[in-house]
Amino acid sequence: xRFVRRxxxxxxxxxxxxxxxxxxxxxxxxxxxxxGLGGSALAWELPESGAASPPPFPATTLAGDDGPxxxxxxxxxxxxxxxxxxxxxxxxxxxxxxxxxxxxxxTSRGPVPDLAALLAGVDEPSQAPVGVRSVSYAPTPEEYAxxxxxxxxxxxxxxxxxxxxxxxxxxxxxxxVDPAALAQRLRTREPHCTLYSLPLRSGRRYVGAxxxxxxxxxxxxxxxxxxxxxxxxxxHVAPDDYEAWLLGSHKNRHxxxxxxxxxxxxxxxxxxxxxxxxxxxxxxxxxAHLGTWVTGTHRGxxxxxxxxxxxxxxxxxxxxxxxxxESAESLIGALEGRPRGPYAGPVGxxxxxxxxxxxxxxxxxxxxxxxxxAWAGAGIVDESDPIAEREETRxxxxxxxxxxxSDQV
Numbered sequence: 274x275r276f277v278r279r280x281x282x283x284x285x286x287x288x289x290x291x292x293x294x295x296x297x298x299x300x301x302x303x304x305x306x307x308x309g310l311g312g313s314a315l316a317w318e319l320p321e322s323g324a325a326s327p328p329p330f331p332a333t334t335l336a337g338d339d340g341p342x343x344x345x346x347x348x349x350x351x352x353x354x355x356x357x358x359x360x361x362x363x364x365x366x367x368x369x370x371x372x373x374x375x376x377x378x379x380t381s382r383g384p385v386p387d388l389a390a391l392l393a394g395v396d397e398p399s400q401a402p403v404g405v406r407s408v409s410y411a412p413t414p415e416e417y418a419x420x421x422x423x424x425x426x427x428x429x430x431x432x433x434x435x436x437x438x439x440x441x442x443x444x445x446x447x448x449x450v451d452p453a454a455l456a457q458r459l460r461t462r463e464p465h466c467t468l469y470s471l472p473l474r475s476g477r478r479y480v481g482a483x484x485x486x487x488x489x490x491x492x493x494x495x496x497x498x499x500x501x502x503x504x505x506x507x508x509h510v511a512p513d514d515y516e517a518w519l520l521g522s523h524k525n526r527h528x529x530x531x532x533x534x535x536x537x538x539x540x541x542x543x544x545x546x547x548x549x550x551x552x553x554x555x556x557x558x559x560x561a562h563l564g565t566w567v568t569g570t571h572r573g574x575x576x577x578x579x580x581x582x583x584x585x586x587x588x589x590x591x592x593x594x595x596x597x598x599e600s601a602e603s604l605i606g607a608l609e610g611r612p613r614g615p616y617a618g619p620v621g622x623x624x625x626x627x628x629x630x631x632x633x634x635x636x637x638x639x640x641x642x643x644x645x646x647a648w649a650g651a652g653i654v655d656e657s658d659p660i661a662e663r664e665e666t667r668x669x670x671x672x673x674x675x676x677x678x679s680d681q682v
Contacts, residue, residue: 274331274332274334275334277335277380278338278340278378278379280377283375283377286371288395288397289306290456290457291395291457293310294480295452299469300467301467305371306370306371309347310366313363313365313366314366318359318360319352321356322352322358322619323357327581331364338378341370341376343370343628343629344368349365349471349621350363350471350621351634352588354612355613368381369388400448400450401679403679405444405682406446406447410443412610414440417663418662421662424436428657435532435596435653436653437592437594437605439613440609441611443646445643446678450645455640455676456480459676466483466636467483467486469482473614475614477639478640479638481634483633483635485592485635486630487587487588488580490577490628493571494569497567499533499567500562500563500592501562502529502552502652503668504525505664505668506559516556520552520563532592532652539586539587545570545572576627580627580629588631593635613648615639616634619631619632619634635650645677647677649665651665651666
């Protein structure tokens with residue numbers, strides 16, 4: 274299948290975002306916005322999202338102008354948290370890539386589209402946060418704390434080093450939710466996160482702003498930015514003391530160090546890899562995390578693993594799963610009681626050359642009409658307090674639901 278790439282003049286990002294957020298694929302980092310439009314030219318089916326040997330990238334050719342990685346033939350999408358479940362990535366008929374330096378490209382199947390005409394009919398998002406008609410929790414806050422206590426007992430017996438337990442809130446809004454309006458508010462509230470709005474196999478749309486880069490592959494180089502350790506930041510209060518407490522918290526540093534070491538151990542062998550000497554603060558609107566940059570250079574022999582191969586090796590990291598991985602996944606299945614689906618699964622892109630970027634699909638809302646669903650998790654170690662972990666998940670849920678709802682849940 275033949276695609277053509279052309280360098281173009283920049284187009285209005287807000288209008289492009291609105292169109293992709295409603296009816297396409299949107300991935301917008303602070304550096305680059307990628308929008309898939311015009312429907313799917315190719316569906317890349319992954320029988321198991323964590324398969325040891327993923328099927329090859331669909332056969333395509335690319336002609337036209339030169340451009341950076343991620344601006345040519347690109348597959349985008351959201352994959353499930355559960356590695357045994359199938360996933361689908363899509364190569365859109367039209368891909369618009371625009372970077373913060375003013376570079377812009379359009380890659381299309383067939384004639385290069387008239388983007389001005391395509392964007393002319395887009396309604397700018399104007400919907401305010403919506404009200405709540407009904408809401409329920411799965412599990413209840415009390416039951417979640419009880420499940421954390423059960424997990425801590427397993428950890429204290431040495432069965433695991435860490436496990437991440439999540440809970441969900443499900444509800445119905447007073448009107449149908451406009452994904453573009455939610456995406457716009459998230460971009461304003463969390464400018465340092467990667468914004469996503471992606472269609473799912475279920476017919477729902479996953480809209481969120483992820484702070485966590487799972488893996489970036491640029492030729493021979495790999496980059497990760499794992500986050501673990503969290504504190505809520507009260508509004509109208511200087512965050513300095515809270516951030517200093519987080520940096521000095523033994524429990525949070527322990528949880529974070531486990532995560533970073535696991536990523537280093539996973540990448541060693543294929544990469545010469547190193548991490549920052551100490552974590553730094555990643556401050557969002559209402560919460561802060563500990564973050565560490567991990568970088569590596571492929572040592573060979575043979576070609577560097579593709580972004581999808583790296584995803585298979587790393588997902589789920591201890592930021593959303595646990596250590597050991599298989600034991601944590603088993604405990605998550607037993608205690609959570611329902612599949613996470615796209616929550617904490619990878620969201621991102623990969624191109625035909627194997628380059629790509631994947632973020633962890635957290636701080637998002639699943640939408641269909643007026644129905645919504647959001648998840649949040651907390652990292653449990655043997656020092657964890659069930660009530661404190663419950664409150665951490667509450668803070669994380671509020672950080673995304675406050676962009677959707679006018680009422681507190």
